[in-house]
Amino acid sequence: MKRRRAMAVGNKRKSISSQILASILVSAIYPMQNFPIMLINAMLAPFSFLLVITFISHGTLLGVAIIGALVMTTVSAGMALQADLSHFKNDIRLQDMVVSSPTSAIVYIIGMGLSELIYFLPNIIILAILAVIFMNLTATAVLTIAVVMTIMFIFSITLSFMLSTLTVDIIQSWAFTNMVSTLLSTLPPVYYPITYIPMPWRYLAYLSPTTYAAQLAQSAAGFIALSPTNILADWVILVVVAIVMLIIGVKRTRWREP
Amino acid sequence: MGRLVCDKVTKVYGKGATALDKVSFNVPASGIFALIGRNGAGKTTLVRILTTELMLSSGKATIDGVDVTNDPSTIRDMVAIVPQEARLLMWTTPKQFILAYLLYRGYGYKEAVERAAEAVKRVKIEKFADKQSQHLSGGTKRKALVAAVIAAEAKILFLDEPTTGLDPISRGELWAMLNQLKKDHFIFLTTHYLEEAERLADMIGIIEDGKLLAIGTLDNLRKKVKHEYSVRILQKGINVRLREGEVVTGLDGHRQILTTEREANRISQGLIKRGIRFSSSPISLEEIFYYLTKKSIDIADEEKEGNGGWQ
Numbered sequence: 001m002k003r004r005r006a007m008a009v010g011n012k013r014k015s016i017s018s019q020i021l022a023s024i025l026v027s028a029i030y031p032m033q034n035f036p037i038m039l040i041n042a043m044l045a046p047f048s049f050l051l052v053i054t055f056i057s058h059g060t061l062l063g064v065a066i067i068g069a070l071v072m073t074t075v076s077a078g079m080a081l082q083a084d085l086s087h088f089k090n091d092i093r094l095q096d097m098v099v100s101s102p103t104s105a106i107v108y109i110i111g112m113g114l115s116e117l118i119y120f121l122p123n124i125i126i127l128a129i130l131a132v133i134f135m136n137l138t139a140t141a142v143l144t145i146a147v148v149m150t151i152m153f154i155f156s157i158t159l160s161f162m163l164s165t166l167t168v169d170i171i172q173s174w175a176f177t178n179m180v181s182t183l184l185s186t187l188p189p190v191y192y193p194i195t196y197i198p199m200p201w202r203y204l205a206y207l208s209p210t211t212y213a214a215q216l217a218q219s220a221a222g223f224i225a226l227s228p229t230n231i232l233a234d235w236v237i238l239v240v241v242a243i244v245m246l247i248i249g250v251k252r253t254r255w256r257e258p
Numbered sequence: 259m260g261r262l263v264c265d266k267v268t269k270v271y272g273k274g275a276t277a278l279d280k281v282s283f284n285v286p287a288s289g290i291f292a293l294i295g296r297n298g299a300g301k302t303t304l305v306r307i308l309t310t311e312l313m314l315s316s317g318k319a320t321i322d323g324v325d326v327t328n329d330p331s332t333i334r335d336m337v338a339i340v341p342q343e344a345r346l347l348m349w350t351t352p353k354q355f356i357l358a359y360l361l362y363r364g365y366g367y368k369e370a371v372e373r374a375a376e377a378v379k380r381v382k383i384e385k386f387a388d389k390q391s392q393h394l395s396g397g398t399k400r401k402a403l404v405a406a407v408i409a410a411e412a413k414i415l416f417l418d419e420p421t422t423g424l425d426p427i428s429r430g431e432l433w434a435m436l437n438q439l440k441k442d443h444f445i446f447l448t449t450h451y452l453e454e455a456e457r458l459a460d461m462i463g464i465i466e467d468g469k470l471l472a473i474g475t476l477d478n479l480r481k482k483v484k485h486e487y488s489v490r491i492l493q494k495g496i497n498v499r500l501r502e503g504e505v506v507t508g509l510d511g512h513r514q515i516l517t518t519e520r521e522a523n524r525i526s527q528g529l530i531k532r533g534i535r536f537s538s539s540p541i542s543l544e545e546i547f548y549y550l551t552k553k554s555i556d557i558a559d560e561e562k563e564g565n566g567g568w569q
């Protein structure tokens with residue numbers, strides 16, 4: 001048994017916070033230091049829609065669009081992760097070095113998720129300021145929006161991580177990104193109320209979890225009227241979908257290749 | 259120190275490609291073990307299985323008694339790897355990359371910073387330590403990767419073609435470093451430079467088409483070849499009468515006699531008397547490799563393969 005320890009020495013004080021910091025460094029801090037344009041790019045996506053919707057609606061949809069942009073920010077943050085993860089796994093094989101190190105899959109993805117939040121933090125702050133200026137949100141509304149954003153973030157991060165581990169190169173990853181982007185951000189009525197979608201097409205929107213998130217946020221802010229049953233149903237669907245995604249994610253993510 | 263044991267390790271990739279076919283061996287997990295084999299022989303596959311990146315299809319592998327399949331987290335404390343195709347992140351400096359890797363291994367920030375600074379000195383890239391990797395040469399980047407795993411303090415290092423792309427002096431420096439490290443590490447390396455395996459390795463494995471052809475010390479491997487000595491005649495048109503052994507055309511185009519040590523000595527005496535230039539030595543790893551893999555360099559064949567479009 002003494003012998004066993006001889007080979008397994010190495011570093012005994014494994015610090016999870018160090019491992020999380022490592023992901024934040026490689027995926028957020030270093031690239032930002034050297035290529036600040038990335039930050040601007042990350043900020044633009046949700047804003048462009050916010051502006052377009054506000055102009056087209058002559059300002060009437062500003063509030064809805066702000067909330068939509070907030071929800072979309074966390075969804076985009078999760079989706080953006082997929083390209084980074086695919087790069088680390090397939091292009092530079094950093095993920096191989098991490099898999100064979102003491103860092104576990106969950107710690108790796110928490111670090112990567114946080115680094116993505118760092119990119120989108122300026123976004124969230126600006127949108128929050130806009131919300132305070134232009135809207136009159138109750139505490140319940142703020143809480144609802146925050147919870148909905150968190151759930152959508154966890155959902156899209158888990159999906160991104162799983163998809164990235166199934167790809168063998170960045171090109172495959174782009175294909176997934178486009179599909180996911182349609183599902184999570186084009187289909188659902190995030191920047192406008194769902195009632196704007198004519199009837200048979202509205203069912204299509206219900207295929208996307210973002211729709212439920214957006215509805216809950218919009219109703220909490222008073223932009224659409226939902227019955228309590230409807231609200232409950234939306235919560236149940238959103239939470240169940242997120243949990244199912246987590247379960248699929250844990251089962252299907254290929255940390256160690258089969 | 260323990261042992262590295264593979265018992266009928268087999269890997270069949272998704273679409274039915276068998277990359278490893280019942281590979282079995284048992285070597286001490288100490289010193290340097292070199293795995294050699296042609297492109298696609300299965301070296302990287304074996305390395306990735308042993309470092310828990312890839313699941314094996316059947317069989318069993320243990321390092322120091324720890325099962326690679328069932329106890330990956332213990333293995334991950336023990337090993338560190340430079341993957342064959344690993345690259346530095348474009349926008350990091352070698353120091354930053356090493357720092358991040360050490361953090362992934364769980365070191366506290368301060369200790370990781372110190373170790374990273376030490377590591378760049380160790381592989382002699384201090385000059386480039388704070389330059390972004392996009393401005394560095396391929397060899398420097400390779401050294402930074404090696405520095406990262408050395409700094410990690412894992413007792414078992416897997417280096418998948420660590421010297422590819424290094425200049426002869428850098429390669430020599432890395433060899434010296436590995437020779438130093440092997441005193442208290444087990445180093446598993448793959449290489450296409452047979453000289454590297456010959457010089458460094460305490461144990462050598464030869465793999466071909468997923469099958470382990472031979473394994474052992476260089477002396478052990480020599481015994482696997484029919485002939486243990488080689489006499490190269492460095493002049494044209496010389497005939498030698500042999501009692502035992504055979505005459506072949508060597509890899510360098512010279513006539514070469516493969517035979518026993520005793521017969522080689524006898525022939526050498528004769529050649530000296532006749533004033534003919536020659537060299538005589540135990541059979542080299544290169545010769546063993548060609549003999550065992552039963553391949554000869556057929557340049558014509560390789561050219562055929564390479565004739566693609568756009569030419």
Ligand SMILES: Nc1ncnc2c1ncn2[C@@H]1O[C@H](COP(=O)(O)OP(=O)(O)OP(=O)(O)O)[C@@H](O)[C@H]1O
Nearest residue numbers: 271272275277295296297298299300301302303304
């Ligand atoms: N992910 C994969 N999917 C399917 N087949 C694979 C995969 N990786 C490797 N192979 C196949 O497995 C075999 C062994 O490949 P491996 O990369 O282990 O060879 P190698 O000895 O490391 O070669 P090289 O010297 O070129 O690095 C090859 O035939 C290769 O085509």
Ligand SMILES: [Mg+2]
Nearest residue numbers: 301302303342
């Ligand atoms: Mg290889």
